[in-house]
Every structure is written in C-alpha cells, then in structure tokens.
Amino acid sequence: MNTALSLLDRSRTRVGEPDSAALRRTIRRAEAAEVAGYHRFWVAEHHAVPGTASGAPALLIGAIADRTSRIRVGSGGVMLPNHQPIVVAEQFAMLEALHPGRIDLGVGRSLGFTAPIRAALRTEHAPPDDFATDVAELQAYLHGTTAVTIRPQVPDPPPIFVLGTGRGLELAARLGLPAVAGGPLLWRGPEPFQRYRAEFRPSTAHRQPYLAISLDILIADTASEATDLLLPEAWSMAVSRDTGEFPPLCSVEEIRRQPMTERRRRIVAESAKTAVVGTEDQVAESIEDLIAATGADEVMSSASTFDTAALYDSDARLARIFGR
DSSP, X not given: OOSEEEEEEOXXXXXXXXXXXXXXXXXXXXXHHHHHTOXXXXXXXXXXXXXXXXXXXXXXXXXXXXXXXXXXXXXXXXXXXGSOHHHHHHHHHHXXXXXTTOEEEEEEOOXXXXXXXXXXXXXXXXXXXXXXXXXXXXXXXXHTOSSSOOSSOOSSOOOEEEESSHHHHHXXXXXXXXXXXXXXXXXXXXXXXXXXXXXXXXXXXXXXXOEEEEXXXXXXXXXXXXXXXXXXXXXXXXXXXXXXXOOOBOOHHHHHTXXXXXXXXXHHHXXXXXXXXXXHHHHHHHHHHHHHHHTOSEEEEOOOOXXXXXXXXXXHHHHHHTTO
C-alpha cells in the first residue's frame, strides 16, 4: 500500500499498574513504531480520566521526540476549548524548534469528560462553538500573521490537523487544512470525504487536501485471537457507559469472569463494528476497502489492548501489510 501509516496511543492504564507505567509504555511503543517504519506517532489529551495517563500532550510529545530520531510526533489532539491558542502555539513552536520537521499539531473541540472536569478546566460556561475562531487564531500565531509575535519563531511551523466528524471536515476544507476522521463517520459512505476534497480551499501551508482516517486495527494469528485483543478496550467502554468512569484495561480472562449484561454485550458489539480486526490477510482486505471508500491519504491505528506484547506484535504485522 502507498498510503501513509501511523499510530495514535492514548497512554491507556492497566489494572495493577501506576499511571507512570502507561507513559513509559507509550514511549517504548513510539520507539518500536519508528523501527517498524511508521510515518507518525500521536498522543492524546484526556484530563482526569481514570483509564488514561496522558493529560499534557505537549510534554509527552517532547519526551517521545527526545527518544526517537525520524518519526513525526504529534497530538491527536490538543483540545482547543481547554487552552488559549497563544499558549498552544508557543508550546508547539518550542517543540518544532527543538525537533525541526518532526512535530504535528492535531486539534479538536471536545470538552472535559465530566462536569467537574469541565469546571476545573473553566470550560463549563464556554460559548457553544468558538472552535473555528480558535483554529484561525492558532494559525495566525504560528505563521506570524498577527500583532503578537510568539517565541520561539520557527521557519516552518508544525502543520495543523483538524480532528472531528463532518463539521470538522467542513472546517478543515474551509481553512485549507489536513483532516483526521474516525469513528462511525468512516462507515457512512464516501460523501463527507468527497465533500472535504471538493470544498477544500488551498492555503499557504497546504495546497492540496489531505485526509487521515483513524480507527482501531488489531491483528493476530486467527480472527478469534484478534477479536480477543479488542475486548479489553471495548469492555472499558461498556463499563464507562454504566458507571460514568472509563476504567483501566484488564485482561480478557478477568473480563470473562465478570457478568456480561445484555447492555454491555451490545456496547462491546458496537465497538467491534467500527474496528478492523483479524488475520493479516483479513485486515489488509478491509483496509484496502476503507481506503477505496474514503480516499484516505493516511491510515492511523488507534488500537490498544491489555496484552502489551500482543499489541506490539499487531503493530509490527500492520506495518508489514503496508510494506514498511
């Protein structure tokens, strides 16, 4: 496949481990991804969520960039409602100055996970949607087109990627920015992606549209084993719908010892519908179909599982499918 291949890692915590172990695991995974030939490695922003350890993507990006030498490193993404655009611009200009040509800035519009988190972030009374204004302001700081000149100045600012659903694609097209799409949108037909390309307005930084698609991709020797790899993440999602808390990952064996209500069974099944799992041949066929349907320029796997060794093996197999 000629399509670029990347990883998104959420620094998922695991039962019985400190949060610091999840962060160290993210860095090790990035090192392995670079060796395997991945194009970029992104980290996430989640505040005070029990199952994730990554609340400060700029800091984690710096740590990963220090431990790698070639792979692009970025955010998937920085949630602009939680930050002043000038601060984000300064952080990522600093990263770019220290690691020239390797930093990406993915931005999203999500607010905090719960009402107390939104209150702590001072976003509980945020305007309905200032995202477009914030992205434009962020662009202006990075490209030096505003009255305030941020430091450090960098000759080639990090590219801004817009994360999101259909509205995110519309904004990316209007501002001439690359876009990252994931979730159920990927399975609703080609129209949103065709519209993004048709309505794309070339910008100084990006003359052509660029679309990355993000989804969970897990590979094992058999389809059954690959489905088991998906279960820990799907189970955490199902539990969160009942309890309001996104728990750390636990093993497949532990999950099967717990009662599986009909509601949780349905949520687990729904998670499987938006993921690609199976053997290398099965996954290759599914990804080829998805690339054909979306016209994607890049595929970004956002998968995680409890078994670290199995996750690294899945990453390596996925790289092989893409000829890395």
